[in-house]
Amino acid sequence: xxxxxxxxxxxxxxxxxxxxxxxxxxxxxxxxxxxxxxxxxxxxxxxxxxxxxxxxxxxxxxxxxxxxxxxxxxxxxxxxxxxxxxxxxxxxxxxxxxxxxxxxxxxxxxxxxxxxxxxxxxxxxxxxxxxxxxxxxxxxxxxxxxxxxxxxxxxxxxxxxxxxxxxxxxxxxxxxxxxxxxxxxxxxxxxxxxxxxxxxxxxxxxxxxxxxxxxxxxxxxxxxxxxxxxxxxxxxxxxxxxxxxxxxxxxxxxxxxxxxxxxxxxxxxxxxxxxxxxxxxxxxxxxxxxxxxxxxxxxxxxxxxxxxxxxx
Numbered sequence: 001x002x003x004x005x006x007x008x009x010x011x012x013x014x015x016x017x018x019x020x021x022x023x024x025x026x027x028x029x030x031x032x033x034x035x036x037x038x039x040x041x042x043x044x045x046x047x048x049x050x051x052x053x054x055x056x057x058x059x060x061x062x063x064x065x066x067x068x069x070x071x072x073x074x075x076x077x078x079x080x081x082x083x084x085x086x087x088x089x090x091x092x093x094x095x096x097x098x099x100x101x102x103x104x105x106x107x108x109x110x111x112x113x114x115x116x117x118x119x120x121x122x123x124x125x126x127x128x129x130x131x132x133x134x135x136x137x138x139x140x141x142x143x144x145x146x147x148x149x150x151x152x153x154x155x156x157x158x159x160x161x162x163x164x165x166x167x168x169x170x171x172x173x174x175x176x177x178x179x180x181x182x183x184x185x186x187x188x189x190x191x192x193x194x195x196x197x198x199x200x201x202x203x204x205x206x207x208x209x210x211x212x213x214x215x216x217x218x219x220x221x222x223x224x225x226x227x228x229x230x231x232x233x234x235x236x237x238x239x240x241x242x243x244x245x246x247x248x249x250x251x252x253x254x255x256x257x258x259x260x261x262x263x264x265x266x267x268x269x270x271x272x273x274x275x276x277x278x279x280x281x282x283x284x285x286x287x288x289x290x291x292x293x294x295x296x297x298x299x300x301x302x303x304x305x306x307x308x309x310x311x312x
Contacts, residue, residue, distance in 0.1 A: 011308040019307050020052035026059065029113040038109065040102035044302045050106065053304045058110035061090060064220050065194055066116040086165045087191060091215055092198040093288060094224030095281045096145065097235035099302060103224060104198035111194055119192035125199025126174035128155040131181045146280050147201045152214070159217040162195055179253035203288035215291060223292035228281065230300045232273055239269035
């Protein structure tokens with residue numbers, strides 16, 4: 001398509017090579033061992049991917065966070081009041097198995113290495129799922145992960161505390177081993193420089209016109225995108241890996257899957273994908289992609305191929 005016929009877009013599209021060039025003069029702050037520890041099941045995160053994709057992204061986020069801090073200080077000075085600048089909140093959204101949890105953990109580590117943002121906290125929205133008992137009571141156990149399975153009000157209240165400058169904000173703790181909320185356990189956030197919030201539906205619009213959207217309390221948002229067929233394969237591969245490892249733990253909620261044959265495991269994983277995760281992706285997650293400030297577009301090998309950055 002000729003340049004003068006390119007459809008208008010609110011995003012800059014930056015290919016992998018151009019984006020990687022932005023990190024040419026940046027030193028790699030993480031060791032290979034640290035990267036291995038941050039990598040999630042099925043991810044192929046390596047030194048090159050960190051340097052070429054996530055190092056420049058972390059630098060961009062630190063620039064936004066520092067600019068936000070300066071604006072807050074200038075606003076307080078203009079109002080002739082003490083500086084009340086609150087934490088910079090970054091949302092990370094995307095499908096199950098797309099790698100958003102690894103990206104959130106990686107950004108926490110990288111952003112904490114930049115001047116101006118040494119204290120970075122990570123909160124996942126899994127902690128705001130209703131307990132299994134409550135999901136059973138509401139008839140939602142088969143829709144765990146859908147928007148209605150979360151205590152959205154509690155999540156909004158938590159982020160409101162963070163953005164109001166509260167000295168301390170507490171989020172519930174979710175155990176993937178137990179597949180449930182852990183009573184009396186919490187994640188405590190004490191006025192860090194940055195809070196990263198990772199979850200499936202964090203960019204969803206509010207359920208009613210007068211409600212606050214979770215994303216209204218974000219300063220920046222990221223959507224991790226990939227072809228649906230790739231995500232399906234990653235989901236099945238991750239299930240097989242879990243069956244061979246974590247599911248074999250006798251205390252795991254998923255221990256019942258540990259003794260499945262390969263064929264049975266694939267069939268079971270595809271059942272969960274087709275009945276729950278794929279419908280949730282199509283109905284609730286993908287429609288929020290356009291709400292993000294930045295979109296990471298992954299290829300079939302989990303590597304980011306291009307970046308979409310919303311224009312200012």
